[in-house]
Amino acid sequence: MSVKLALSDDILMNIEKPARYIGNEINCVIKDKEKTDIRFAMCFPDVYEIGMSHIGIQILYDMLNKYDDVWCERVYSPWVDLDKIMRERDIKLFALESQDPVKDFDFLGLTLQYEMCYTNILQVLDLSGIPLLSKDRAEDDPIVIGGGPCSYNPEPIADFFDIFYIGEGETKYRELLDIYKEHKKNKTSRYDFLVEAAKLGGMYVPCLYETDYNEDGTIKEFKALRDDIPLKIYKEIVTDLENADYPVKPVVPFIRCTQDRAVVEIQRGCIRGCRFCQAGQLYRPVRERNVDDLKKKAMQILANTGHEEVSLSSLSSSDFSKIEELTDFLIEECSRKYINISLPSLRIDNYSLETFGKVQDVHKSSLTFAPEAGSQRMRNVINKGLTEDDIIGGASMAFERGWSKVKLYFMLGLPGETEEDIKEIGVLCDKIARAYFDLVPKEKRIGGPVQITASTSFFIPKPFTAFQWASMNTKDDFLNKAYITRTSILAQLNQKRIKYNWHEADVSVLEGVFARGDRRLAPAILEAYKRGCIYDAWGEYYKNDVWMKVFEDLGIDVDFYTTRERGLDEIFPWDFISCGVDKEWLKKEWLKSKEGIVTENCKKKCSGCGAFRYKTGICMEHVPKEA
Amino acid sequence: MKVRIKFAKDGVMKYIGHLDIMRYFQKCMRKADVDIAYSSGFSPHQIMSFASPLGVGVESNGEYFDIELNSGNAKSVMDSLNAVMVDGMRILSVTKLPDGVKNAMASIAAARYTVIMKEGFEQENTDDSKVDDFLKREHINIIKQTKKNEIEFDLRPHIYEFSYDKNAYKMLIDASSSGNIKPLSVIEEYARFCGKEITPTKYQIIREEFYTYDDNNEFVPLEALGEDF
Numbered sequence: 079m080s081v082k083l084a085l086s087d088d089i090l091m092n093i094e095k096p097a098r099y100i101g102n103e104i105n106c107v108i109k110d111k112e113k114t115d116i117r118f119a120m121c122f123p124d125v126y127e128i129g130m131s132h133i134g135i136q137i138l139y140d141m142l143n144k145y146d147d148v149w150c151e152r153v154y155s156p157w158v159d160l161d162k163i164m165r166e167r168d169i170k171l172f173a174l175e176s177q178d179p180v181k182d183f184d185f186l187g188l189t190l191q192y193e194m195c196y197t198n199i200l201q202v203l204d205l206s207g208i209p210l211l212s213k214d215r216a217e218d219d220p221i222v223i224g225g226g227p228c229s230y231n232p233e234p235i236a237d238f239f240d241i242f243y244i245g246e247g248e249t250k251y252r253e254l255l256d257i258y259k260e261h262k263k264n265k266t267s268r269y270d271f272l273v274e275a276a277k278l279g280g281m282y283v284p285c286l287y288e289t290d291y292n293e294d295g296t297i298k299e300f301k302a303l304r305d306d307i308p309l310k311i312y313k314e315i316v317t318d319l320e321n322a323d324y325p326v327k328p329v330v331p332f333i334r335c336t337q338d339r340a341v342v343e344i345q346r347g348c349i350r351g352c353r354f355c356q357a358g359q360l361y362r363p364v365r366e367r368n369v370d371d372l373k374k375k376a377m378q379i380l381a382n383t384g385h386e387e388v389s390l391s392s393l394s395s396s397d398f399s400k401i402e403e404l405t406d407f408l409i410e411e412c413s414r415k416y417i418n419i420s421l422p423s424l425r426i427d428n429y430s431l432e433t434f435g436k437v438q439d440v441h442k443s444s445l446t447f448a449p450e451a452g453s454q455r456m457r458n459v460i461n462k463g464l465t466e467d468d469i470i471g472g473a474s475m476a477f478e479r480g481w482s483k484v485k486l487y488f489m490l491g492l493p494g495e496t497e498e499d500i501k502e503i504g505v506l507c508d509k510i511a512r513a514y515f516d517l518v519p520k521e522k523r524i525g526g527p528v529q530i531t532a533s534t535s536f537f538i539p540k541p542f543t544a545f546q547w548a549s550m551n552t553k554d555d556f557l558n559k560a561y562i563t564r565t566s567i568l569a570q571l572n573q574k575r576i577k578y579n580w581h582e583a584d585v586s587v588l589e590g591v592f593a594r595g596d597r598r599l600a601p602a603i604l605e606a607y608k609r610g611c612i613y614d615a616w617g618e619y620y621k622n623d624v625w626m627k628v629f630e631d632l633g634i635d636v637d638f639y640t641t642r643e644r645g646l647d648e649i650f651p652w653d654f655i656s657c658g659v660d661k662e663w664l665k666k667e668w669l670k671s672k673e674g675i676v677t678e679n680c681k682k683k684c685s686g687c688g689a690f691r692y693k694t695g696i697c698m699e700h701v702p703k704e705a
Numbered sequence: 706m707k708v709r710i711k712f713a714k715d716g717v718m719k720y721i722g723h724l725d726i727m728r729y730f731q732k733c734m735r736k737a738d739v740d741i742a743y744s745s746g747f748s749p750h751q752i753m754s755f756a757s758p759l760g761v762g763v764e765s766n767g768e769y770f771d772i773e774l775n776s777g778n779a780k781s782v783m784d785s786l787n788a789v790m791v792d793g794m795r796i797l798s799v800t801k802l803p804d805g806v807k808n809a810m811a812s813i814a815a816a817r818y819t820v821i822m823k824e825g826f827e828q829e830n831t832d833d834s835k836v837d838d839f840l841k842r843e844h845i846n847i848i849k850q851t852k853k854n855e856i857e858f859d860l861r862p863h864i865y866e867f868s869y870d871k872n873a874y875k876m877l878i879d880a881s882s883s884g885n886i887k888p889l890s891v892i893e894e895y896a897r898f899c900g901k902e903i904t905p906t907k908y909q910i911i912r913e914e915f916y917t918y919d920d921n922n923e924f925v926p927l928e929a930l931g932e933d934f
Contacts, residue, residue: 081717087762090720091761097720097722097725100717102718103791104732221901332725332728333725334728381735381738382736383734383736384732384734384735384736384737386735407931414745415735416749417735502756
């Protein structure tokens with residue numbers, strides 16, 4: 079039984095990659111829509127190949143489709159070629175499985191993985207024929223619900239959503255859907271449903287809250303418009319990840335996607351409190367999955383998908399306590415079945431080098447380090463527990479085993495950074511090159527002499543990090559710093575062995591505005607969309623001049639959101655959300671960073687961040703507490 | 706052992722290109738647990754070769770690829786593959802090739818096609834009376850666009866059978882590496898012969914079968930060379 083496609087043959091034959099729009103992939107779920115109560119459209123607002131690579135959606139798709147009364151389908155942003163045709167011919171956006179219009183669904187869920195997808199949210203709503211603003215939606219429009227990392231500061235896009243689900247999706251959807259079913263049965267109003275949802279916990283319903291501002295533009299008060307809904311919304315997390323479900327029949331795309339492999343999530347959270355890293359705070363406390371279960375699931379996923387490659391997913395995979403047991407198992411099992419293993423970037427030591435050596439050609443593959451900053455002083459400021467000895471020592475060990483390619487990742491624009499700190503990037507790269515020439519005699523330089531690639535990205539302060547108070551650099555600062563980096567590399571003895579890459583600065587500024595933005599930005603996002611901005615995450619479609627003109631026309635001061643260092647007592651737009659980590663603890667971290675004082679990781683010492691309130695993971699292990 | 710697999714591809718699957726179909730089958734081999742042989746070397750790959758790529762938009766009832774199989778029998782390979790097929794893909798036959806049989810790509814001599822109007826389009830040329838006259842011509846010269854220039858090319862020797870009955874064109878044409886022609890070229894020429902112009906994008910091409918020569922120099926389907934196992 080084949081479904082009737084939403085797009086005509088004529089359209090499909092005239093667009094790039096029609097496979098993006100036809101569904102029918104291995105393991106996609108088809109249900110009888112007459113026999114399901116709730117239809118859920120799950121959307122990643124970017125192109126298919128990006129969206130299909132996201133495991134969060136696969137987890138929720140699997141979970142929701144295990145409910146008999148729900149049919150969850152997938153939706154992605156139509157690429158620009160189809161976008162144009164859909165507007166010209168007034169074709170409504172559809173879900174892949176049934177090819178039915180999204181507008182007929184009960185829910186439209188959008189995962190918010192990066193700020194630069196905001197105009198694509200409007201694209202998806204617009205092409206679906208759903209009013210862009212929550213307040214304009216009718217009773218029969220789908221409930222638009224957002225989730226994912228950007229929902230931790232949902233304010234810039236609050237006007238476009240009915241609900242934000244704060245935290246991990248596994249915990250509260252069942253209850254939310256039950257409330258919805260009740261509402262559908264009793265024909266209560268959309269507003270009444272949203273009020274009930276707001277009481278559930280983990281749910282932020284923007285239309286039920288309001289913000290007052292001070293004269294200087296900062297927030298005076300964030301208040302609830304009713305007294306029966308919570309003023310603080312705590313993130314939801316899975317407290318028993320050991321026994322949590324994981325999809326063993328993920329959808330397998332026909333076309334090559336960013337992640338064209340079986341992905342196994344081994345843990346959530348991170349013990350390392352890098353002060354720039356938002357994910358490291360949002361997913362606290364670190365929780366591991368059960369290693370025996372992971373082995374079983376990995377083999378099931380491979381059997382159910384036919385993938386020829388498997389990879390492990392987590393933050394800082396080396397910290398997973400059973401990483402050696404798991405990788406050894408996979409190498410053994412997979413080599414028998416001609417399946418490749420894509421190893422995560424493990425800490426460089428004897429074990430990891432030996433393991434890498436088993437699955438990659440050492441002469442071709444490269445070694446990756448993320449020192450993030452060039453100087454030790456700066457690495458202490460950002461609490462990156464990686465020393466020069468770790469890097470040079472690790473690289474030397476690898477050189478002795480035949481490696482000759484090294485990749486290094488740095489950030490520019492970190493709080494308190496000086497010209498000296500930046501120049502250390504070149505010095506560090508040169509030291510690695512020197513180590514190579516000292517260690518590897520000419521006749522053993524098989525892969526050609528050492529090749530070092532240094533890449534820098536621009537630092538953007540994010541909510542729920544120690545640097546949420548920090549001033550972000552301007553575009554000119556960024557470019558100047560990239561120039562200093564380049565000059566410092568060119569000044570090195572081995573500069574010919576070092577390649578330097580840096581990012582565009584324009585888009586970083588916009589990301590900085592949204593990351594710490596407030597509700598007053600929604601009209602600008604709407605206006606930029608109306609002036610043709612979509613796919614801002616794609617360099618070739620990013621229209622910086624349009625964005626800057628919109629901010630100017632709407633009287634929005636970019637510097638207020640980016641370069642301004644926040645006062646310690648300022649109320650942030652996201653303060654009503656708790657990711658478990660206390661603001662007071664983050665403030666302490668911010669002050670410690672200014673002194674260059676490091677904080678130990680969760681395994682060594684508990685620093686009392688507040689994540690203990692979830693009573694799970696590392697927080698339940700006996701580690702000494704910080705005084 | 707060398708095994709030939711015949712499959713059909715239609716419905717929404719016609720929008721999946723050749724490279725993705727190859728990747729799809731590689732996944733299906735693993736998913737169905739077919740004991741396919743792998744090449745040796747640092748990155749082993751499945752030993753699998755396709756007869757001919759099928760263009761995006763074209764449907765087929767007669768596509769082929771050959772694999773090297775370590776163990777198994779025809780029925781189990783066919784059943785286990787069919788159990789993992791998506792809508793629009795079907796395995797039609799699995800046969801073992803005797804030693805010395807050329808691979809699928811090298812064996813191709815001719816292909817049979819059906820060409821119909823796509824849904825929603827009206828028939829552009831309804832004249833079925835000129836088929837015999839069309840085929841009686843000694844030469845059917847067309848202008849063929851090559852990379853560098855245009856050359857005159859005679860279609861006639863490459864058309865083995867051709868018929869037109871109200872709604873469908875049917876033809877058996879040369880598909881060998883040296884002389885293959887496109888089904889739409891034949892239809893365009895036939896329409897021109899009838900004094901009509903056609904719009905190629907309105908036509909749905911369905912490849913029905915690939916043929917090779919048997920010992921008596923007769924056309925036989927590619928699967929006929931194989932045997933059950």
